[in-house]
Amino acid sequence: MNxxxxxAFHTGMILLSLLWxxxxxxxxxMSTRSFDDIAAHGxxxxxxxxxxxxxxxxxxxxxELRALINSMLVTVPSVxxxxxxxxxxxxxxxxxxxxxxxxxxxxxxxxxxxxxQILLIPVSKFSELTGLYDTLxxxxxxxxxxxxGFYTFVLHGFMRDLPGEIQxxxxxxxxxxxQIFTRVMLPLTRPALAALGALSFTxxxxxxLWAITVLRTDDKMPVTPALLGLQGQFVSSWNVIAAGxxxxxxxxxxxxxxxxxxxxxxxxxxxxx
Amino acid sequence: xxxxxxxxxxxxxxxxxRSARLSxxxxxxxxxxxxxxxxxxxxxxxxGFWFSLTRWDxxxxxxxxxxxxxxxxxxxxxxxxxxxxTVIWLVLFGGLSVLGGFGMALVxxxxxxxxxxxxxxxxxPVVFSLVVTALVWRVFYQPDGIADTLLRAVGLxxxxxxxxxxxxxxxxxxxxxxxxxxxxxxxxxxxxGLKAIDPALHEAARMDGANSWQRLRHVTxxxxxxxNAVVLSVIVIDSLRSFDIVWSLTKGGPYHSxxxxxxxxxxxxxxxxxxxxxxxxxxxxFVLALAVILGYLVRAFREEA
Numbered sequence: 084m085n086x087x088x089x090x091a092f093h094t095g096m097i098l099l100s101l102l103w104x105x106x107x108x109x110x111x112x113m114s115t116r117s118f119d120d121i122a123a124h125g126x127x128x129x130x131x132x133x134x135x136x137x138x139x140x141x142x143x144x145x146x147e148l149r150a151l152i153n154s155m156l157v158t159v160p161s162v163x164x165x166x167x168x169x170x171x172x173x174x175x176x177x178x179x180x181x182x183x184x185x186x187x188x189x190x191x192x193x194x195x196x197x198x199x200q201i202l203l204i205p206v207s208k209f210s211e212l213t214g215l216y217d218t219l220x221x222x223x224x225x226x227x228x229x230x231x232g233f234y235t236f237v238l239h240g241f242m243r244d245l246p247g248e249i250q251x252x253x254x255x256x257x258x259x260x261x262q263i264f265t266r267v268m269l270p271l272t273r274p275a276l277a278a279l280g281a282l283s284f285t286x287x288x289x290x291x292l293w294a295i296t297v298l299r300t301d302d303k304m305p306v307t308p309a310l311l312g313l314q315g316q317f318v319s320s321w322n323v324i325a326a327g328x329x330x331x332x333x334x335x336x337x338x339x340x341x342x343x344x345x346x347x348x349x350x351x352x353x354x355x356x
Numbered sequence: 357x358x359x360x361x362x363x364x365x366x367x368x369x370x371x372x373x374r375s376a377r378l379s380x381x382x383x384x385x386x387x388x389x390x391x392x393x394x395x396x397x398x399x400x401x402x403x404g405f406w407f408s409l410t411r412w413d414x415x416x417x418x419x420x421x422x423x424x425x426x427x428x429x430x431x432x433x434x435x436x437x438x439x440x441x442t443v444i445w446l447v448l449f450g451g452l453s454v455l456g457g458f459g460m461a462l463v464x465x466x467x468x469x470x471x472x473x474x475x476x477x478x479x480x481p482v483v484f485s486l487v488v489t490a491l492v493w494r495v496f497y498q499p500d501g502i503a504d505t506l507l508r509a510v511g512l513x514x515x516x517x518x519x520x521x522x523x524x525x526x527x528x529x530x531x532x533x534x535x536x537x538x539x540x541x542x543x544x545x546x547x548x549g550l551k552a553i554d555p556a557l558h559e560a561a562r563m564d565g566a567n568s569w570q571r572l573r574h575v576t577x578x579x580x581x582x583x584n585a586v587v588l589s590v591i592v593i594d595s596l597r598s599f600d601i602v603w604s605l606t607k608g609g610p611y612h613s614x615x616x617x618x619x620x621x622x623x624x625x626x627x628x629x630x631x632x633x634x635x636x637x638x639x640x641x642f643v644l645a646l647a648v649i650l651g652y653l654v655r656a657f658r659e660e661a
Contacts, residue, residue: 092463093470096463096464096470096474099474099477099478100473100474100477100478103477103478103480103481103536103540104477104480106492106493106495106496106502106536107480107481107484107492109492109495109496109502110491110492110495113495125498125500125501125505126495126498126500126501126502127498127500127501127502127504127505128505168388168389168392169389171385171386171388171389172385172386172389172390174385175382175385175386176386179382181382181386187386187390190398191389191390191393194393194397194398194401195397196589196593196645196649197397197401197642197645198593198596198597198618198638198641198642198645199597200597200599200617200618200621200622200637200638200641200642201400201401201404201405201635201638201639201641201642202396202397202400202401202404203621203622203625203626203638204403204404204407204625204631204634204635204638205399205400205401205403205404205407206396206400207626208403208414209395209396209399209400224392224395224396225396227392227396228392228393228395228396228397229396229397231389231392231393232393232397235389260379260381260382261381264385285483288485289484289485289486289487289488290485291485291486291487291599291600291603291604292599292600292622295626296626307485307487307488307600308487310487310488310491311487311603311604314491321495321498324491325491325495328488328491328492331485331487331488332483332484332485332488335483335484335485336483336484339483347479347544348548350482350541350544350545350548351544351545351547351548
């Protein structure tokens, strides 16, 4: 009876896993098929050919290289800057009796919960006004501003629970506020910082809405909107579009594999607190 | 002894904290991030409300028209369709991802052989962007794509249709990939919540002769209250924000059949250049998000009292 249940469990879960991974594997396989093969047999058939020329086409003709560089130029500074600012705010709000600290924290979190739609028009107009429109700076600024509230909230929850004795000991040893922050608090907050770093990397890297709101020129677009452009450019070349899709997914998959543990715990960070 | 130690250590802490309040560095630590968020979030949000009371093409200065935009919304058939679709989205996408995510978390909660792999498989799509998800599923929906091949294999050819181009099916054809990606995410939230439940509670219930359904109903679900609140907020906010997947699969078409409030707002603003009218749609989205979340919070408070 028990053996039967275990068997049923594994059969069901293997089928479900296939259902989840199948479409992804299918796209990877399709990215290596030739155009003639797909034209003759359709996207639903098994592969009859193998080529990597699709990747070259997506990479150079499709402008994915340029788009990947843009994405990195936006994502890396955005992640670094927003975690830095959020850690500062979380440190001050969680370890010191700043008047109105709870209100400030909740207000910052509420800002992140706003539907971005209400911000789109004002933000695009404001970036025009400041001359940032259609530059990667605008995208970095928006990503930092919009993410800050959530990161501050999570880091605040984490720093609040660190024992006060450590901070007191450091103060008695003559450390100033800045030193306590950089030498004591930041190292202790590393697990949360790693988790948020992995998460925010994928969020910012995967973003579409903000990019198409503050950017206009094609060769300034990051990977996600560029992938949509690729669809228009290679209308029925499903193999090239598939290759572009794989390229666009590689960086976040790499970050996920490298920081898997932090990534998953990061998703849950806000949930149990 | 211990008493003396604690009193002497508390007093200097208090004094330090009070003096720290004046430290300009700490003030900067709070003010700089707050100012950044104010410039890019708080101030634009307030402007958004103001713009919703204007007629504005983005070029000439906005003219104040009072509630005209909102009055026009009530008679706008596309808006009503988008509102209805957003409600369908909230119920189907939200409801099914909670059920699916919770179900998978229950099934995969116990550590046993293979469980790590199954969790990872369900979780994989969370890593992809919604645009990547959309392209993956496009292959599925193509004429002669995987969906059609599968239907043909089981002899249901008569059901075949252009899934994304048929107004009857477009919305549902977009919800499916969104669910595919969301279920793994919700599962992780619930797994974290389940792990935080004290096993002694289940043990005690088992001793009292509760069967597994009763333990689920009276132990697990009440203990998940905190997670439920988070999941609900995540789902409502995600549903109202949902944009990427619809934009990359159908752009709201055909004939607005898969239009959500978010896509209608975007195209009204940046394609029709009716910025005031689009701001009014954005305000509606904001009010809906607020209403659901506040409604939930009020109920949660009442239950606690």
